[in-house]
Each structure stands twice: as C-alpha cells, then as structure tokens.
Amino acid sequence: MKSRIPFYLILLALIILGALSMWYRHITFQIPWVPGEKRQIWSVEAKVEFAAEGLPVKVSLAIPDTQPSFIRLNEHTASPGYGLSYLENAQGRRAEWSIREAYGKQTLYYRVDMLVDNGSVPVVSPPAPELAVPSHTEPYATAAYELLERAQQRSADAFSLARELIKEFNSQSQTAQLLAQVQTRSRWLVDLLNLADVSAREVQMLALEDGRRRQPLRTFLQVYQGKEYYLFNPENGIDEPLGQQLLWEYYSSPLLDLVGGTGSKVSFSIIKQDVPLRRMLADRPLQQDALLDFSIHSLPLEEQTMFKGILLIPVGVLVVVLLRILVGLKTSGTFMPVLIAMAFMQTSLVLGLLGFVLIVGVGLLIRSYLSRLNLLLVARISAVIISVIVIIAVFSVLSFQVGLSEGLKITFFPMIILSWTIERMSILWEEEGAKEVLVQGGGSLLVALIAYGVMNNEWVRHITFNFLGLQFILMALVLLLGSYTGYRLLELRRFRPLLERQD
Amino acid sequence: MAFIPGRMLQKAAILKQRGVLGMNRRNIAYIGRYNPRELFPLVDDKLKTKRMAMAAGVKVPRLIGVIENQYDVRHVGAMVDKQRGFCIKPSKGAGGKGILVIVDQQQGQFVHVNGLSLTLADVQRHVSNILAGLFSLGGATDVALIEAMIDADAHLSDYSFEGVPDVRVIVFKGFPVMAMMRLSTSASKGKANLHQGAIGVGINIKTGAALRAVQFDRAIAEHPDTGANLSELTIPYWSELLTLACACYENSGLGYLGVDLVLDREHGPMLLELNARPGLSIQLANGVGLLPRLKLIEKTVKSARKGNGDERRMDREERIAFAQNHFA
Numbered sequence: 114m115k116s117r118i119p120f121y122l123i124l125l126a127l128i129i130l131g132a133l134s135m136w137y138r139h140i141t142f143q144i145p146w147v148p149g150e151k152r153q154i155w156s157v158e159a160k161v162e163f164a165a166e167g168l169p170v171k172v173s174l175a176i177p178d179t180q181p182s183f184i185r186l187n188e189h190t191a192s193p194g195y196g197l198s199y200l201e202n203a204q205g206r207r208a209e210w211s212i213r214e215a216y217g218k219q220t221l222y223y224r225v226d227m228l229v230d231n232g233s234v235p236v237v238s239p240p241a242p243e244l245a246v247p248s249h250t251e252p253y254a255t256a257a258y259e260l261l262e263r264a265q266q267r268s269a270d271a272f273s274l275a276r277e278l279i280k281e282f283n284s285q286s287q288t289a290q291l292l293a294q295v296q297t298r299s300r301w302l303v304d305l306l307n308l309a310d311v312s313a314r315e316v317q318m319l320a321l322e323d324g325r326r327r328q329p330l331r332t333f334l335q336v337y338q339g340k341e342y343y344l345f346n347p348e349n350g351i352d353e354p355l356g357q358q359l360l361w362e363y364y365s366s367p368l369l370d371l372v373g374g375t376g377s378k379v380s381f382s383i384i385k386q387d388v389p390l391r392r393m394l395a396d397r398p399l400q401q402d403a404l405l406d407f408s409i410h411s412l413p414l415e416e417q418t419m420f421k422g423i424l425l426i427p428v429g430v431l432v433v434v435l436l437r438i439l440v441g442l443k444t445s446g447t448f449m450p451v452l453i454a455m456a457f458m459q460t461s462l463v464l465g466l467l468g469f470v471l472i473v474g475v476g477l478l479i480r481s482y483l484s485r486l487n488l489l490l491v492a493r494i495s496a497v498i499i500s501v502i503v504i505i506a507v508f509s510v511l512s513f514q515v516g517l518s519e520g521l522k523i524t525f526f527p528m529i530i531l532s533w534t535i536e537r538m539s540i541l542w543e544e545e546g547a548k549e550v551l552v553q554g555g556g557s558l559l560v561a562l563i564a565y566g567v568m569n570n571e572w573v574r575h576i577t578f579n580f581l582g583l584q585f586i587l588m589a590l591v592l593l594l595g596s597y598t599g600y601r602l603l604e605l606r607r608f609r610p611l612l613e614r615q616d
Numbered sequence: 617m618a619f620i621p622g623r624m625l626q627k628a629a630i631l632k633q634r635g636v637l638g639m640n641r642r643n644i645a646y647i648g649r650y651n652p653r654e655l656f657p658l659v660d661d662k663l664k665t666k667r668m669a670m671a672a673g674v675k676v677p678r679l680i681g682v683i684e685n686q687y688d689v690r691h692v693g694a695m696v697d698k699q700r701g702f703c704i705k706p707s708k709g710a711g712g713k714g715i716l717v718i719v720d721q722q723q724g725q726f727v728h729v730n731g732l733s734l735t736l737a738d739v740q741r742h743v744s745n746i747l748a749g750l751f752s753l754g755g756a757t758d759v760a761l762i763e764a765m766i767d768a769d770a771h772l773s774d775y776s777f778e779g780v781p782d783v784r785v786i787v788f789k790g791f792p793v794m795a796m797m798r799l800s801t802s803a804s805k806g807k808a809n810l811h812q813g814a815i816g817v818g819i820n821i822k823t824g825a826a827l828r829a830v831q832f833d834r835a836i837a838e839h840p841d842t843g844a845n846l847s848e849l850t851i852p853y854w855s856e857l858l859t860l861a862c863a864c865y866e867n868s869g870l871g872y873l874g875v876d877l878v879l880d881r882e883h884g885p886m887l888l889e890l891n892a893r894p895g896l897s898i899q900l901a902n903g904v905g906l907l908p909r910l911k912l913i914e915k916t917v918k919s920a921r922k923g924n925g926d927e928r929r930m931d932r933e934e935r936i937a938f939a940q941n942h943f944a
Contacts, residue, residue, distance in 0.1 A: 438640060441639065489686065489744055489748060490744070490745055490748030490749070490750055491748060536750075540750060545812070596644060597640055598638070598640050598641040598644050598645055599628065599638065599640060599641070600628050600631055600632075600636075600638040600640070601638060601639055601640065602624070604631075604638050604639060605624060605627045605628060605631070607833075607900075608631055608636050608899070608900065609833065610830065610833050610834075610835075610900055610903070611631065611634060611636050611899065611900065611903065611904075611905065612627060612630050612631065
C-alpha cells in the first residue's frame, strides 16, 4: 500500500495556505470574520466604451456626488494611458479623461462607492434650474397648452401640477402621441412646467439592485418648489422613494461628452456590499499590492458581481459531497442540485420551488406524449429543451402580466440540465414507477434546498466573497472526504438486519 | 428514528465489529485498490465481456445478433424471427437498466416477461434508445445485444417468479468469498434487484445450499409467489459454478469482482455478466459482513508471497478449496 503521508501533507499545505491568506486579509484589510455591524455601500461602476480614430480624445462623464440618502465615499477610475481630472462647475461633477492619440476600441471605468445614509446632506445641492420660456410650433403648442390648462385647474402647487400633467399625458393618449413626434415626454413636461413658472429638469437615475450588470440610466423629472424637490417618474407620475434610486446626472447636462471617438456606450454595474463601520471610515488601500491583496475586490465590478455567485459554488459542491458520502442521499445528476440551488438564489425560494416543480411537471407531461411518437433520443431531448424554454417564456410573460416582475428571474434555471433531468425522470417513471421518480426528484430537491440554505447564509456569503483563501480549505475538505471509508448514515439503516442478528 | 449521534456511533461500531463493508470503504479500499481503471471497459461493455469469455472457453448465453447502427434497427424483426424468447440488452448498460426480456412471440406481438405484449415498434424504439445511449454510463452511444433467452434449470425454476434466477459470486483475488442467489418475485416485476423486492438467498460456499433468504430486509422461509421452501434450495453444479466464477478473475484481471452466473436447463452453468462494482446487498442475504473474509484473503496472499520468495501463487483449485474450508 502506498504511503498516505504525501496526501496528508498536501492537505495540510492547502489548509495552511488558505488559513494564512485569510488571516492576512483579516489583519491587513480589517475584514471581520463575521458580518457583524455593517453599513450598506452601493458600488457602482460606469463602463464607457467607444471607438477611437487616432485623434486626440476627450471624454467627459457626468458623475454623482453626495445627495439625499447617499454619501459619496470614494471613487476611482481605470483608464490606462489617459490623463484624468475631476471637475466641478455649473455642469455638475464630471470626470474628464484625455489622451493625445488612441486607436480602436477603448474602455474606461469609473467606480464610485455610495454609502446609504438617510440623514445625509449634500455638500452642494444643485440649484433649481432657471426657467426657460420655450417656443413651439403649431399644432403642437396648442395641444400641449391644452393639457397644461387642464392640469392647472386640478392642481394646487408645483408637485400636484406635475402629477396631474403626467396623468393628462397618460389619459389623452392621442395628444401624447402627437407631442411625442417633436420631443420626448419628459422634455415636454419640463417645458410645460416652466411655462407654469415651475422650475424642473430632467435627471438621469440609476435603479440600485444588487448584482446587476449592463444597467441603463432612466430619465426622471425633478420638480422644484422653493428649495424642495421631488422626483417623478415621467411615465406614471409616481414620486419614487429615495434610497433605491441613485441620482447620477442632475445638472441638465449630457451624461457623456466625447470628442475624437464614435459609437460611445455607457453601461453600469452595481454591487451591494455590507461593510463594517471600521473599515469604511479607514482609508481603504486600493489596488496597491495586487499580488498580496489576493482578493476579488481588485477586479472590475462587472466581474466581481459574477464572482459573488461563482465563489459560492464550491460551498454548494461541498454540501453535495457531504450528503452523498456521509449521508448517502441519491440525487439525479451529481451536481444538478447545486445548479438548482444557484437558480433559487437568483429567484427567491418560493418562486424557485414553484418554477422547478412547474417546469419539471409540465416537462414530464410533454415528454410522456413524446415517448409515444417513437423518436430518436437526441431529437426527443431537443424537443424537451424547446418545451422547457417555451414553458419558461410563457411563465415569464404570464407573471409579468400579472405584475410579478420576480417571475422574470425564472430564466436563471439551467435549461439544458433540467431537460436531461426530465428525460431521466421520465425513463425512471416508465421503468420503476412514479414512486421512484418522487424519491429521486425529492432527493435532488432536498439536496438543492440544503445547498441553498447554506449558500444563502449571510455568514457564508460574507466569508466566501471576502476570503479567497477559503477555497483552499474547501478543497482540502473535499479531498479529505474523498478518503473517508466509514459508513454512510443511511447505511446504518440499510444494514439494520445485520445489527439485530447474532446476539 | 434515532437521530442521536451517540446511538448512531454505537450502531456504526457494531457494524464495524461485525465486518460489514460500507459503500465508501468498498470504493476506496477494494474497487479503487484492486480494480485497475483500464480493465473497467472489459466488464462495462457486455459485448467485450462476452468475446473475452468465449475466447477463454467460458460458456455464455448464445448471441443472436448485435445492432450497432440506427439503420439496422429495422432488421430487429428479422433477427428474432426464429426465436421464441430472447433478451435485448444495452452493451454498456449500468445497474441492469434497459434489459428487455421477451418470453414469447404470438401473432406478431412480443410477450414481455411481465405479461404485457409489445409491438415490433415498441421493441424497435427500445433498441433506438439503447443505441442513443439512454442506459449507458454518461450517456455515451451504445450497441444493443440480442441474446437467446435462458431456460432456467429444472431444479431452480420453482424458486423464481417470471425472470431467471441468477447466482452472484464475489470473487476477491481469485477466491470466491461470498455468494447469493437472486430470485425475482411479483413484487420485483421479474427483476433481480434486491431493493426492488427480489429475494436474496445466501449460499454456503462449500455446499451450494441455502443459508437464509431475505426479501425487503426481512428473513423469509417460502417464495411468496411460488410457495417453494427456500431452505431446501441447493444449487446444482455448484463446484462447476465456482470454477467458472474464479476463471473470470484470471481472464479479467479484476481483483474485486462480482460474477453473475446462470444455470441453463440445456447448457449448464453460463456466465451472464461481470461487475467491477458489485453491490453490498449480498451481506444482507448472507447475514454476515464481507470484511473479515476479504481481510483473511489479503493476509493469506501476502504471507504466501513472503513465505516462498518466488511469488508462488495458489492455483484455482487451491483457492476454491481454501475458500470452502474457511467460509463455510
């Protein structure tokens, strides 16, 4: 028999490496072991992409500042070769990049951390915009003034006027369509409010949702009454609650000014971090010794949001290994439960369970019809995949119509894997009966639920995302479990007759 | 249910003391150590096993034909035309999956072992599924074997309901360490898997006589369908069967091997298939653990090597005699 010593040495090395790396991060960056007392920080990254043509390039991007509900903590940019300056003028805050010569596709990053704070007072609050008296051609002017007149009759102040005006736009859809030929609705709203001596402007806002990539900005209406202002959604007139919306551009200037390039695009990635107070107040050393700072935090936000999920997979895998080797549960498809658990994390549990049962149930029905058609296996599975996709699409549309935007997240289910699951379960049904299908399907679901419970745990999420070293320890654990020769929990039951005999 | 750690550890200790082999230990200490990975294809592919057996002079059920391509599926009808009963198997099937047993043909209908009648299209679809890899490990494409049906030995036919009774022998380094006979029942729907309700009968290695019989983990005295007294069961041609099982060790090279044998009315002992990952239920059928026997063999083989410097090995007869003396 070969010596096991090298194996245990490797395990030991992995554990020491992982522990040291975690300890280093703990000491150097003061990341606590437990989530503890924390403040919410929204990190938002704007990614500016454009094509340069070999000319001097100047890029000016509107950037946010401290505002009601949010305090700006720190900001930085990634833009190799570019000169950078932050400007603050009547145009608001802007980041300006410049370079003498650039060719081809250019990507610039700007990232800002905003701390959620309900008592924050902006350093400079944007002044109410000056009234501009717009002039419009007929027949648009008459139509618009008519809307304004009606709204004025039913309103008392600036805010109610804005609300009523938006209502008018929604109820007088023909007029609204006519007006939309000239300029956007929000532009019209600003013009009409100005006519009624109410100062207003269009602002660009970002809806904050954790883990989102390629989010667009949305145009809102900022309406002033004295020094106070409200933000209105120009589509439905609802003044959106603060705290879930970040004002990105609010000085009536363009989001992006680009000289010397074409095809520009700005997209936003968002990630929520729960950061301990201590660390937040300390000046965070950023991207200095990237080699030693072996963490996900040195990556661009877009990749970070991906890793937030990916780093949890080993934890789910460990759960499956535990349940199979120590408990002896059977699942259909070894790691299918982990993928299902990942989907549950995206969808929320109830919806995820509902979606899973729905997809597999309807899939089995369709599959039972397909089995009568005498098809070749590959074609049959393909047909099941297409049915699964159709089920998902129908489910999404239906839930959206009913008003459950949560339902859209059902697309996170691993469709190909689900199709194979349906195929295997269907064969199992034909060969061994419905009971076995329930046993195996239930087993997979149980493992998925346990994996979900662990992966969704606050502490587990905190520790996997902040300590990359944990992965080495997980690796060591999996290897160790791989050499476990003891009994499985369910074997104690299986071999029960052998316990009772002989005495 | 006792979910108290103390009680569970206690149970595990008793199982260990009685030498019960668990799944993890089987995988690591026996399959992983004694079954070289490169030999697995030989037993995982029934067609290869069959060819190896035939080359070594081991009797196997007659091969009617092999279907390798989808366009050959339409010839299935012609291939089985002259056969009363036959059996279609995926060559790389795992765990007895995908085996279709037809016992008779009546007016173009095929009578399945469970009494249902199938059309030719049903049979062809089954073959298509086999070719596409539905039953194979990892879904790899496969070929379908058509074999003549086995006609169970007259001594045994009373003991089985539908399906043919087979004998499973665990052969460890060429020693037959434990054996059981598997009898299908109405509960198991003609299948031989114990967890599906087939009867497992522990067999005395020395004599081939029944030790005890279990169904669904409970000891039973009679076959629930045929009423046959299971304690009177004695397997005929027992020494031939043991010799056949041990010959499979030499031909396959697998140290920890499950050999499935049948007794045909006409042809006598035949090899059904080999298994490189034999299950653990055999311990339940015999009421004893495998570990003490496996450890004894390991010790014997080691000391035999040390004692004689020139690696003299026991031959087949000696190994069988050793097993029969120690494991009776």
